[in-house]
Amino acid sequence: MIQFSPLHQESTCQARTGRLTTLHGIVETPVFMPVGTLGPVKGISPDELQSCGFGLMLSNSYHLYLRPGHQLIADMGGLHQFAGWSGAILTDSGGFQMVSLSDLRHITDEGVTFKSHLNGSMHQLTPERCMDIQMALGSDIMMVLDECPTHPCTFEQAREAVRRSTQWARQCKEAAQHCDQALFGIVQGGLDADLRRWAAQALVKIGFDGYALGGLSLGEDKLAMMAMIEATIPELPQDRPRYLMGVGLPEDLVEAVVRGIDMFDCVIPSRHGRTGWLFTTTVRVMIKNAQYIRDESPIDDQCSCPVCQKYSRAYLRHLFVSNEMLGVRLNTIHNLWYYGRLMKQLREAIQEDRVIAFREHFYNTREASPRSTAYVEKVSVGLTGRNGRSQKEQEL
């Protein structure tokens, strides 16, 4: 099982630090989980992932169920042993991939019927089977099966998904009751704050080891996403971790942490690494750009990652334009390191009750782009303190 202890609560916002104790190590929150779809984060060894500061990763049940199969992984001693990862693992339910990758699926109250994106074979996933798969994988944290409606959806679709997801959550808890893996519920509800509150209350009544916010970061307005976080957080128990699924860009993490989120997962640092989009404290480096052809400086001169210690932008560009595998790997390591460091900085700032100042510093050091400026203006409006008043109101 896991144990979660909230540590420090910021006075001016919902941000908090905490400690998540798992059978595979202790994880400080807020935490970002890199995504190891098939076991490893693409191209990255477990040792490298750990050296980037990560002790908890996410793996995709859908992919592992289809290939090599959850039963095989169980027979090989579980996912930790199979993949050589000594840290903790959270597995998703597979529900999201079924909807996003399968070109044919059918959802009823019984579960999801879908067609494999690999070979077209048909599969059915029920809440019980979803638990069986994740129990076979042996993750530290399992997620309930949920229905994640595509964006945009009508209120009726969102309500129906909440109704079904709540029922499935209950079935998942039942199916996993004798298991020593933790189980998180998932709050759905589209972009309707009342629906989100209702969903959260229903899940809390069933009782889970942690609560996730699902169905966000699907292309909706960022402000709407923040509003959903703000609506949901007050409904969740203080002594359980809160996990924002599939988010996001660095600014999303900062904003969501400020609003009380403890856990994140996203493919962005690794996927952007593969496409040569590198994060720095100041600018966005698109490494293929001609401006880096003869650039002897590291990706980020404020970064102490092994890539920035050793390689120039010129070399990384050479590797990237030559499709050399090592380039992808070095880019990914840098981006992971950036995310790991950002989370550490956020934790330290919260611990010292200065996360709002950190957030300002975070935006100020970045080269302004019209998009990010608009974003900052938008999200900062919505921020409310612990007492429910907006930051602006409190300042007055």
Add this chain to the structure above:
Amino acid sequence: MIQFSPLHQESTCQARTGRLTTLHGIVETPVFMPVGTLGPVKGISPDELQSCGFGLMLSNSYHLYLRPGHQLIADMGGLHQFAGWSGAILTDSGGFQMVSLSDLRHITDEGVTFKSHLNGSMHQLTPERCMDIQMALGSDIMMVLDECPTHPCTFEQAREAVRRSTQWARQCKEAAQHCDQALFGIVQGGLDADLRRWAAQALVKIGFDGYALGGLSLGEDKLAMMAMIEATIPELPQDRPRYLMGVGLPEDLVEAVVRGIDMFDCVIPSRHGRTGWLFTTTVRVMIKNAQYIRDESPIDDQCSCPVCQKYSRAYLRHLFVSNEMLGVRLNTIHNLWYYGRLMKQLREAIQEDRVIAFREHFYNTREASPRSTAYVEKVSVGLTGRNGRSQKEQEL
């Protein structure tokens, strides 16, 4: 410059150990050089390469000349600095790739005109330009420009290539005379022993820091390759390293070491790693095969590489069939480690005057296949001792 000191000469065959001192470290011979086409061995970091036991690698002038350009690399501080490799580097002349990769080339006494395989642009390489490129890269060892006729070729073609290569070698030496990088000559001559001897004598007269055997391992009979080595070695000075270019499989290395070769390069360990062909002391493991689906054992239980210490064949198969980049990397590390260990075993065996016994042990521990058996029978017939008599004759 480099310094080469022969250390121990086996009494029953031409095998010998030596020490190659470069500006980037000391290398014990016989040595295998992994191929870092664009800088890195595909997917492998400099640290990993070093931890596999390699202190000398080969890089391809042709590829680096076309992309990112030798002048850019020179401006970035040379290839060692650019690629973050603190070991020694041998660069080839680029001649072989021009012939093998370019679909249009024209060879005259002036040099080679060829069309880039990347963008179709036309380039001309003269002996002088070949030296300029390698001097810009700043390798420890440069290779002369040579003409490597395709296999099979007529005696006349081979003779013409030797004539031209000898002239080019002379020009290369002249062009590189004020440079502190070592320069190796390349013995051509097709499959004609007299031509090889003549070519070797001509090169020795010009005088080089080492001598390579080129134009072999192009699909000719293995016995013919061994005969060419046997014809050439006696013509080469004892105090210079002898390098068999582009070879080869483990059995080729063993046979060539026994015949007096000090240096090798080949893409086999890395390329086979990428295609899932893994070397072991006993069997050839084609990792995609269904027989490994649930195989919990390491690739080779006699191997102490980091991959065999941590991962099962089942996991490596999963990574391979899923096209997961980490799989390619782990396979390559294992194969490189295998090659590094084989060379170490050969050096130790020579040092103790038991390389012929080691060779027998090497074949005996491998699972017999009709192909390898035929090979062993073939190559062992041709082996001659230092006095020029075959092993069989000596035993009688």
